[in-house]
Amino acid sequence: MAPTPTTSSFAVLALLDLKPWTGYELTHQAQRSLRYAWPKSERLLYSEPKKLVELGFATVHQEASGKRIRNVYTITEEGRRALNEWTSTRTQPPRLEIEAVLRVLFADHGSREDVLGALDELESDIGEHHQAIVELMGSYLDGGHPFPQRTHLSVLFATFQIEMFKTIERWIEFARDEIDEWPTTQDLGMTSRTETLARLLAQDQSPLNP
Amino acid sequence: MAPTPTTSSFAVLALLDLKPWTGYELTHQAQRSLRYAWPKSERLLYSEPKKLVELGFATVHQEASGKRIRNVYTITEEGRRALNEWTSTRTQPPRLEIEAVLRVLFADHGSREDVLGALDELESDIGEHHQAIVELMGSYLDGGHPFPQRTHLSVLFATFQIEMFKTIERWIEFARDEIDEWPTTQDLGMTSRTETLARLLAQDQSPLNP
DNA sequence: ACTATATACTGAATCTTGCAGTAAAGTCAA
DNA sequence: TTGACTTTACTGCAAGATTCAGTATATAGT
Numbered sequence: 091m092a093p094t095p096t097t098s099s100f101a102v103l104a105l106l107d108l109k110p111w112t113g114y115e116l117t118h119q120a121q122r123s124l125r126y127a128w129p130k131s132e133r134l135l136y137s138e139p140k141k142l143v144e145l146g147f148a149t150v151h152q153e154a155s156g157k158r159i160r161n162v163y164t165i166t167e168e169g170r171r172a173l174n175e176w177t178s179t180r181t182q183p184p185r186l187e188i189e190a191v192l193r194v195l196f197a198d199h200g201s202r203e204d205v206l207g208a209l210d211e212l213e214s215d216i217g218e219h220h221q222a223i224v225e226l227m228g229s230y231l232d233g234g235h236p237f238p239q240r241t242h243l244s245v246l247f248a249t250f251q252i253e254m255f256k257t258i259e260r261w262i263e264f265a266r267d268e269i270d271e272w273p274t275t276q277d278l279g280m281t282s283r284t285e286t287l288a289r290l291l292a293q294d295q296s297p298l299n300p
Numbered sequence: 301m302a303p304t305p306t307t308s309s310f311a312v313l314a315l316l317d318l319k320p321w322t323g324y325e326l327t328h329q330a331q332r333s334l335r336y337a338w339p340k341s342e343r344l345l346y347s348e349p350k351k352l353v354e355l356g357f358a359t360v361h362q363e364a365s366g367k368r369i370r371n372v373y374t375i376t377e378e379g380r381r382a383l384n385e386w387t388s389t390r391t392q393p394p395r396l397e398i399e400a401v402l403r404v405l406f407a408d409h410g411s412r413e414d415v416l417g418a419l420d421e422l423e424s425d426i427g428e429h430h431q432a433i434v435e436l437m438g439s440y441l442d443g444g445h446p447f448p449q450r451t452h453l454s455v456l457f458a459t460f461q462i463e464m465f466k467t468i469e470r471w472i473e474f475a476r477d478e479i480d481e482w483p484t485t486q487d488l489g490m491t492s493r494t495e496t497l498a499r500l501l502a503q504d505q506s507p508l509n510p
Numbered sequence: 511a512c513t514a515t516a517t518a519c520t521g522a523a524t525c526t527t528g529c530a531g532t533a534a535a536g537t538c539a540a
Numbered sequence: 541t542t543g544a545c546t547t548t549a550c551t552g553c554a555a556g557a558t559t560c561a562g563t564a565t566a567t568a569g570t
Contacts, residue, residue, distance in 0.1 A: 096556075097399055104406040114518050127401040131558050136519065158565055160518070177403065177410025181418050183425045185397040186464065189307055191337040193391060195457040196314040198450065200387025208391050215393045220504075227502035235490070240408065242488040245498050246478055247405040250471050252501055253508055254396065257467040261460050268456055278452040280445070288455050291462055292437035294430075298463055299509070306525080324549050341527050346550070368534055370549070 093141050100176045101128050102138040103147055103169055108237055110164040112153075113139055126219065126251050139163045147172050188212065194265060198276040202269055209269075213262050220255040223248055260298050303351050310386045311338050312348040313357055313379055318447055320374040322363075323349055336429065336461050349373045357382050398422065404475060408486040412479055419479075423472050430465040433458055470508050 095103075101124055105116060117135040124130070139161070142148035147169030152159050165173075190212035197205040227248060235241040272278060280288075290297045305313075311334055315326060327345040334340070349371070352358035357379030362369050375383075400422035407415040437458060445451040482488060490498075500507045 094555095097402070098557090101402060101406075104409060107409070112518080114516095117518090124402065124405075126396055127398050127405065129395050129397065133520090133559075134557055137557095155517090156566065158518070173406075173409045177406070177414040178417070181399040181403060181421050182397075184400070184422060184468075185339050185395075186336055187339065187392075187395040187397070188337050189391040190394070191457065191460050192307070192311060192334065193387065194460070195334075195337065195453055196311075196383075196387070197453055199314060199317070199383045204387040207388070211391050212394060224502060224504045227498050230490075230498050231495075231502055239487040239489045241490040241498075242482070242494045243405055243407055243485075245494045245501070246475055247401065248501055249474065249497060249507060250401050250404070252504070253467050253471050253506060254464075256506060257463050258394075261463050264459065265456055272452070275453075277449040279449045280440075280451040284452045284455045285441070287459060288437050288440050288451075291455070291458055292434060292441055294434045294462070296463060296466060297459060308526090322549080327549095343528075343551090344526055347526095365548090366535065368549070 092145055095141070095145060095147070095172070095176075097128070097182060098130050098134060099138055099141055099145075099147075100173060101130075102135065103142055103165065103173050106139070106142070106148055106163055106165040107170065107173060108240075110162050112160045112162050114160070116163065126254070127247070142169065145169075145172075197269075200275065202272060202275055205269060205275065206266065209262050209265060213259065216255050216258050216262075220252070220259070223251050223255070264298050302355055305351070305355060305357070305382070305386075307392060308338070308340050308344060309348055309351055309355075309357075310383060311340075312345065313352055313375065313383050316349070316352070316358055316373055316375040317380065317383060318450075320372050322370045322372050324370070326373065336464070337457070352379065355379075355382075407479075410485065412482060412485055415479060415485065416476065419472050419475060423469065426465050426468050426472075430462070430469070433461050433465070474508050 102116060102120060105111065105119055105123075111119065113136055116139055117132055120130065120135050121132065139148060139150070142163070143150050146166060148163045148165055150161050150163055153162050154160075190208040193200075193205055193208040227245070230241060230245070235244060268283065269275075271283060278284070287297055312326060312330060315321065315329055315333075321329065323346055326349055327342055330340065330345050331342065349358060349360070352373065353360050356376060358373045358375055360371050360373055363372050364370075400418040403410075403415055403418040437455070440451060440455070445454060478493065479485075481493060488494070497507055
């Protein structure tokens with residue numbers, strides 16, 4: 091029987107609607123462009139177009155490039171209809187998985203250097219992606235967008251990513267400053283700085299943007 | 301043979317270090333307190349303490365409450381050592397999964413109402429958690445923290461969450477204002493507003509905090 | 511000619527989630 | 541005090557997703 095399409099299926103289907111792609115291109119394009127809103131493994135992304143074919147949302151045909159075979163996927167009319175219907179379904183709740191932040195919550199099991207190290211790792215991961223998206227925006231201005239009619243969407247999407255990256259980077263700085271004041275990671279409890287902080291947060295005020 | 305501990309194992313182990321818990325308490329406590337840095341399913345969280353026992357990081361004993369049996373887990377010395385070692389290992393890269401933001405990127409497959417609906421759903425999900433954490437900070441000030449010596453960690457952790465929530469909420473507002481200017485979701489391309497936005501982003505400036 | 515990197519995938523084991531199911535304990539109201 | 545509803549306290553199983561290893565061709569640079 092036919093499998094059920096997941097959010098990942100529709101994400102891949104939406105890319106397929108732009109043009110026909112090979113499995114390889116689709117997989118890598120999905121990783122590049124969806125990484126920060128819908129991160130999925132290479133393996134899964136290779137399986138999705140197959141599922142789309144089973145569902146009747148796409149067709150495959152094989153192209154030879156030398157001795158190699160490449161699977162080229164094309165969206166069907168039924169696929170376009172399904173995509174359109176998807177837009178009015180409910181979304182899944184957001185999910186933020188950030189181990190470095192977890193390490194802060196449990197920082198008392200290790201040294202100050204340990205937590206600071208975790209923050210450094212987070213900073214470098216975020217920094218890479220931050221830089222990449224800033225450069226992408228430059229390329230839209232210079233060379234244009236690969237699908238020009240979609241520029242308004244890509245740029246609004248990028249705005250989200252940049253705001254998130256900036257916020258995470260600002261918090262990392264703030265956390266470092268805070269940790270630098272700690273003599274140790276353990277048993278500090280409600281310090282005066284912590285109390286000030288808690289008071290701000292309880293009034294829903296941002297301690298990072300004074 | 302012994303299973304390998306995952307990040308989730310250590311997250312549960314860190315909770316176990318605070319006091320002995322039953323499987324039920326542990327599961328629900330983990331969902332409440334780790335939701336926004338390490339969201340895991342109830343099912344997985346029930347399995348983790350069993351794995352900890354297999355690893356020698358915890359012990360179980362059964363307590364009767366009437367006709368019921370509850371599994372009570374306690375951390376071992378070896379578990380404490382393992383926790384301590386964990387703090388100096390590398391963290392996994394961050395992962396942000398937000399379907400509503402994906403819907404913005406592919407908004408051209410549906411109506412303006414569809415995207416705006418997705419944004420409403422995101423706003424209400426975030427709003428709930430935002431409110432909960434603000435109230436939690438109030439409770440730390442009034443009634444204190446359940447593990448008072450850890451207040452400095454919880455509050456720094458909460459700062460992260462509040463900053464993220466505020467950023468997402470500000471972006472939702474911004475996105476709504478932007479979408480309200482669109483006559484349709486499709487084929488707008490590089491509008492003058494989009495160009496202004498792209499120019500700001502390419503210079504790594506925030507369009508939300510003018 | 512050789513090496514490294516990119517292309518182009520697949521199978522299998524393991525990890526994780528979602529869902530259904532079971533059943534006792536507690537709570538409140540008629 | 542009986543009945544209805546919620547909370548406590550889990551487990552089994554199917555399906556979804558990730559990780560890892562493996563296979564093999566194409567291409568670019570030295």
